Amino acid sequence: MTSHPRPDDAHPYLRAASAGIRHHTRGLTRSAETSAVVADRVHLDVLHAHLTALHQLLDQLAATTRSPHPAAGRHLATAHTRVWQATAAVHDAFHLLPSPSATTTECPPERLPEGPPVLTICHRHLSAGHAVRRKTTPTDLTGPHTTGCVR
Numbered sequence: 001m002t003s004h005p006r007p008d009d010a011h012p013y014l015r016a017a018s019a020g021i022r023h024h025t026r027g028l029t030r031s032a033e034t035s036a037v038v039a040d041r042v043h044l045d046v047l048h049a050h051l052t053a054l055h056q057l058l059d060q061l062a063a064t065t066r067s068p069h070p071a072a073g074r075h076l077a078t079a080h081t082r083v084w085q086a087t088a089a090v091h092d093a094f095h096l097l098p099s100p101s102a103t104t105t106e107c108p109p110e111r112l113p114e115g116p117p118v119l120t121i122c123h124r125h126l127s128a129g130h131a132v133r134r135k136t137t138p139t140d141l142t143g144p145h146t147t148g149c150v151r
Contacts, residue, residue: 017050044094045121051087052128058083059131081140084132091125 031037058080066073132141 021050039093039097041094041097041099044090044097048087048090048094048121049124051083051090052124055080055083055087055128056131059135081136084128084136085141087125087128091121094121 028037058076062073062076062080065076
């Protein structure tokens with residue numbers, strides 16, 4: 001018989017992801033004190049990947065929670081929709097930023113095995129978008145998201 005992990009030992013990868021984001025945010029805050037920190041495409045690409053993974057996790061949690069705990073499942077479904085909206089906004093912001101100049105020393109996009117970075121984020125976004133459209137309606141994605149506070 002296996003014992004359940006202690007609450008502080010549960011979900012170590014989620015804890016590590018959260019710690020990584022907090023660490024990065026503190027680093028940006030310190031950098032902002034000395035010079036202006038502007039989002040670049042690399043930041044937004046990595047953030048988009050994180051949000052997409054979080055979106056998939058919330059989708060699975062909402063699906064498995066909905067049956068035994070309908071109210072909690074509805075709240076998770078609302079969080080799922082809001083994370084998708086954040087993911088879409090980050091994707092849009094990515095395309096509004098200037099692309100790196102051709103004079104940089106980066107590997108040419110045509111030589112990258114996964115393709116140019118702009119196609120990687122778009123491919124990820126399209127894949128997630130297909131899953132969203134299977135489970136939500138356009139009204140769900142554009143309407144106000146209030147499920148009421150249940151205590």
